[in-house]
Amino acid sequence: MLLLAKLQVKPTLIEEIKSKxxxxxTLFPHIKQIxxxxxxxxxxxxxxxxxxxGRFCVPKDEELRQTILREA
Structure with a gap:
């Protein structure tokens, strides 16, 4: 029996949100106020x-937002 597997390492959504x-x-003024x-x-x-x-603020990044919607 032959088993092929593919493993992809991706950052978690939280890590992607933080990196972007x-x-x-538009988030800068709020960060300063915090x-x-x-x-x-x-x-x-x-x-x-x-x-x-208590809810994540997702940066204005269309690719990231689409990823989140696909995951949901």
Whole structure:
């Protein structure tokens, strides 16, 4: 019996969200306000991802958003 397998290593969605966060300039003002303790609805979770009321803020990246939709 012959068994062929293919293993692909991909970053998790959280890692992809974190890596693309610096590319979305619309998130910068919120990040500054979080660091200064001025807003409470926006947070940075323990993995470094940016969240609004406990939900991930996904950077404006069409490929990433499509990936998330496909996974869902």
């Amino acid at each position: 966060k610096p590319l979305d300039i 660091e200064q303790g001025k807003i409470k609805d926006f947070t940075s979770n323990d993995k470094g991802a940016f969240c609004f009321q």
